[in-house]
Amino acid sequence: MESMENWLQKAGVLIEALPYIQRFHGKTIVVKYGGSAMVDHDLKKSVIRDVALLKLVGFRPIIVHGGGKEITKWTKRLGIETNFVNGLRVTDKQTMEVAEMVLNKVNKGLASMMEKLGVHAAGICGKDGSVLRVDKKLSGGKDIGYVGEVKEVNVGLLNTLLDNDFVPVICPIGSDDNYHSFNINADDAACAIATAVGAAKLAFLTDIEGVYRDPLDKSSLISELTVKEAEELLASGNVGGGMLPKIQNCVDAIKAGVSRVHILDGRIAHCLLLEFFTNRGVGTAIIGDEEERYYEANE
Numbered sequence: 173m174e175s176m177e178n179w180l181q182k183a184g185v186l187i188e189a190l191p192y193i194q195r196f197h198g199k200t201i202v203v204k205y206g207g208s209a210m211v212d213h214d215l216k217k218s219v220i221r222d223v224a225l226l227k228l229v230g231f232r233p234i235i236v237h238g239g240g241k242e243i244t245k246w247t248k249r250l251g252i253e254t255n256f257v258n259g260l261r262v263t264d265k266q267t268m269e270v271a272e273m274v275l276n277k278v279n280k281g282l283a284s285m286m287e288k289l290g291v292h293a294a295g296i297c298g299k300d301g302s303v304l305r306v307d308k309k310l311s312g313g314k315d316i317g318y319v320g321e322v323k324e325v326n327v328g329l330l331n332t333l334l335d336n337d338f339v340p341v342i343c344p345i346g347s348d349d350n351y352h353s354f355n356i357n358a359d360d361a362a363c364a365i366a367t368a369v370g371a372a373k374l375a376f377l378t379d380i381e382g383v384y385r386d387p388l389d390k391s392s393l394i395s396e397l398t399v400k401e402a403e404e405l406l407a408s409g410n411v412g413g414g415m416l417p418k419i420q421n422c423v424d425a426i427k428a429g430v431s432r433v434h435i436l437d438g439r440i441a442h443c444l445l446l447e448f449f450t451n452r453g454v455g456t457a458i459i460g461d462e463e464e465r466y467y468e469a470n471e
């Protein structure tokens with residue numbers, strides 16, 4: 173049997189969460205759930221459970237998810253060549269078809285996991301309710317196919333869902349003016365949505381501890397980066413692959429008024445709860461240039 177001390181410790185944890193629950197109660201938060209942190213089924217269940225808890229304590233969470241690894245698994249299986257330019261998938265017509273099918277499948281899977289927990293979720297893509305309207309995106313002036321740059325977010329459907337107690341689960345497919353499907357980097361989609369809904373927090377769940385100053389040196393993990401430092405890091409050449417659009421989006425989100433942006437290790441069970449309900453710094457926080465460095469100030 174558990175000792176009284178253990179029970180009291182549990183009560184202490186709940187009480188510690190109180191100021192954080194008050195801070196975010198009724199606030200919209202966006203969780204970007206990356207495909208790299210989706211590979212393990214149990215972990216996926218634990219992420220969805222954490223978001224369900226955030227919802228049940230009164231936050232208004234939105235999940236924007238990726239599925240890049242799953243898309244690549246399927247394009248390879250179908251013998252379609254896979255290429256990335258600056259972290260963005262080169263998306264020809266065939267790849268677009270596969271991406272749309274795979275992302276929608278991932279989408280429905282996540283939404284039904286949430287439903288199974290008794291929390292209503294609606295799995296949609298950015299074409300529904302014209303949530304994500306795009307222009308064709310070029311990368312360094314290069315045509316990379318059906319890749320979309322978000323030009324407009326229509327929050328109508330999102331607010332309807334949130335106001336009616338649903339957790340919107342969104343996959344990063346949008347439409348252009350001709351209603352053709354476009355593949356959007358999920359970090360871009362999350363940033364655009366967080367900005368449009370005026371999110372109090374945007375958290376990116378990925379498959380790495382956080383941002384490294386030097387990716388080859390695990391001791392170079394950065395706990396806080398100002399916008400200026402993030403821009404310097406991007407220019408340093410020490411950031412590659414999918415981390416490029418992620419950091420750029422963190423910078424854009426802060427500049428557009430999102431208060432807190434975090435890159436978290438989605439491989440750690442309950443990293444979202446640790447981030448929301450404790451003052452323990454997990455991962456990398458991107459902060460405004462004027463903001464006080466929280467972790468340093470509290471060391």
Ligand SMILES: Nc1ncnc2c1ncn2[C@@H]1O[C@H](COP(=O)(O)OP(=O)(O)O)[C@@H](O)[C@H]1O
Binds near residue numbers: 382383412
């Ligand atoms: N400086 C860096 N710090 C951390 N990760 C980096 C860095 N440069 C490149 N990366 C890579 O970026 C990856 C995260 O991006 P990505 O795989 O696209 O994740 P997600 O699917 O979550 O969007 C990491 O796994 C890592 O290999």
Ligand SMILES: CC(=O)N[C@@H](CCC(=O)OP(=O)(O)O)C(=O)O
Binds near residue numbers: 356
């Ligand atoms: C244009 C572009 O690159 N789109 C991404 C969309 C999925 C995604 O971003 O998934 P992750 O978050 O798991 O990386 C792709 O096709 O991989």
